[in-house]
Amino acid sequence: MNAPNAMDIENYVQNLGRAAREASREMARASTAAKNTALLAMARAVREQAAALLAANAEDLAQARAEGLEAAMLDRLTLSAKGIEAMAQGLEQVASLPDPVGEIGDLKRRPSGIQVGKMRVPLGVVGIIYEARPNVTADAAALCLKSGNAAILRGGKEALRSNQAIAACVAAGLRAAGLPETAVQVINITDRAVVGQLVALPEYVDVIVPRGGKGLIERISREARVPVIKHLDGNCHVYVDASADAEKALRIVENSKTQRLGTCNTAESLLIARPLAVSLAPTLCGMLMANGVEIRGCVETLALVPGAKAANEEDYYTEYLAAIISVKIVADVGEAIAHINKYSSAHTETIVTEDYTNAMRFLREVDSSSVLVNASTRFADGFEYGLGAEIGISTDKFHARGPVGLEGLTSQKWIVLGNGEVRS
DSSP, X not given: OOOOSHHHHHHHHHHHHHHHHHHHHHHHTOOXXXXXXXXXXXXXXXXXXXXXXXXXXXXXXXXXXXXXXXHHHHHHHOOOXXXXXXXXXXXXXXXXXXXXXXXXXXXXEOTTSOEEEEEEEXXXXXXXXXXXXXXXXXXXXXXXHHTTOEEEEEOOGGGHHHHHHHHHXXXXXXXXXXXXXXXXXXXXXXXXHHXXXXXXXXTTOOEEEEEXXXXXXXXXXXXXXXXXXXXXXXXXXXXXXXXXXXXXXXXXXXXXXXXXXXXXXXXXXXXXXXXXXXXXXXXXXXXXXXXXXXXXXXXXXXXXXXXXXXXXXXXXXOOOOSSEEEEEEESSHHHHHHHHHHHOOSSEEEEEOSOHHHHXXXXXXXXXXXXXXXXXXXXXXXXXXXXXXXXXXXXXXXXXXXXXXXXXGEEEEEEXXXXXXXXX
């Protein structure tokens, strides 16, 4: 669809929102069996339509190359036969997860005789805005569906054909289960104005989840009139404590930084306790440099690590998403915590230590959405946390924090069970 003017775009998004709101009522009461039937049917459709998905993706890739998209974007855009099978398996995995909707917890009997508790319920209509990766269409549809929500999905223009092909598989699954096809709607307008309309639609949209670069998320946070589940940066830290085991430290630092450079849970800053600096900083930094990572360090680091470059204040705030890491020598766990709470983006931090007291202090005092002890920052992920999958990462402090899975796409309401009690 090519919308010629702003009024057409406004009407289009209003109609999407209205249909999603109606579908959300039906999804909120859908049985677990119906939702799982839809998910398994979607997986079958994805496998059956693999050739069509690859053909649509090839068209997207050809246009993206013609328009000069960078290699990293082309990589995220590419669907392979293996990727399509992983998409189908992902749908099946979500079907196998426990259904959070309707779960009742914290029931307590009050002196009056009533029982008071909480029931988990869907958020309603979830708008998801993302770039490049077509597999997000299937992942987002699955998570929203299983959590009893309706979804409006807006992928990047570079993946339009791929997303539409995947959307057809999603619609086939919903039909097979007798659920409304409007429970998952994929926007087919590429005009950026559609995003502005979607995030300013509180009468129909309950929450927005942006998945993309910092520029996209900043824009949505600025323009949204509905709640946003988001994180802007992933400036993650590894702190090597004075009591750290050297082999653990080497393994954790290497994995945190070098396994993948461009993810939000990749380490961007390394802090080393001063008592270990002379013995361990050259080893850790040497390993990173051998992996092609540039070291930007403090004065003490420069004296210990030949080839390191001087860090400036901005380096300690930066999410590089590249083969660069900032390094600082700190006095102790207290200085490490202070540094992290100042410079971190509140995403993920880890301590390498054999000191229980320091580990517990780090867990309590570091103000980030994921805080780890003796483990790689790369574990900050919905699948690794046992959520099955995630819709995104939140560094906000309200509603959802850290990886957001099925439970994060629900809320809770108070319920009261009585037997004729009245208030005196």
